[in-house]
Amino acid sequence: MIEVKKEVISKEAVDAWITVWEELRENIHAAHEARDGSAKPLMEKGIEQFVTFLLQASHTDIALQEHAIYELLPINGMERLSFIKMKPGQYACYRQLDELYKETKKRCARLRLKA
Template sequence: MNKLLKSIEKEKIEPYYSDWNVLEAEIREIFSARKLYAEASMNKGINLYKALLNQCSTKDESVVPLNHAERLEFIEANRSTYAAFRQLSELFKELDKKIASKRAILRKLE
């Protein structure tokens, strides 16, 4: 089995998205209540996203959203803003789509 396919199996990716769904709701609540302590939760989200990226990578290949590096840099520089939260949320969604697409392509090739 292809190493990348093995690393992006649904069972291995699901826990990251389960954690993100809980964290996303928490961060959304923080911003909607206009509270000023979103940075700690955003740090957790950024770390979770990086861990997911690491899961979706092998020595030879990786799955990443378009303009991922620039967008992640923006998020890290502005982690206490709603705009950064929205961007992080979009990165998770786009990565999920990329993973599903890559998984389908790799399975078809096997």
């Protein structure tokens, strides 16, 4: 298991990360409502932000490992992330990414409390 760096998942750092996602999420939602194909690049940006945070908050200095178990990821997180990366322009992937952000934020809080 790739353990989390507790100093990186401070409440302030996680709140800043989520704030950026919330702004991006609003734009992605609007793009899906417009049905003009503009959601995909926004989703790719959201995926990149998620992966960057995951790697920065984990004790690893290599790229994302598909078969690794990251302490920070929620249940089935890697499989869900792979699904999202396959078709980032789909609305279902947007919903799934939003859920990953929310669940990861909660997981950060639990890991901060963990002894």
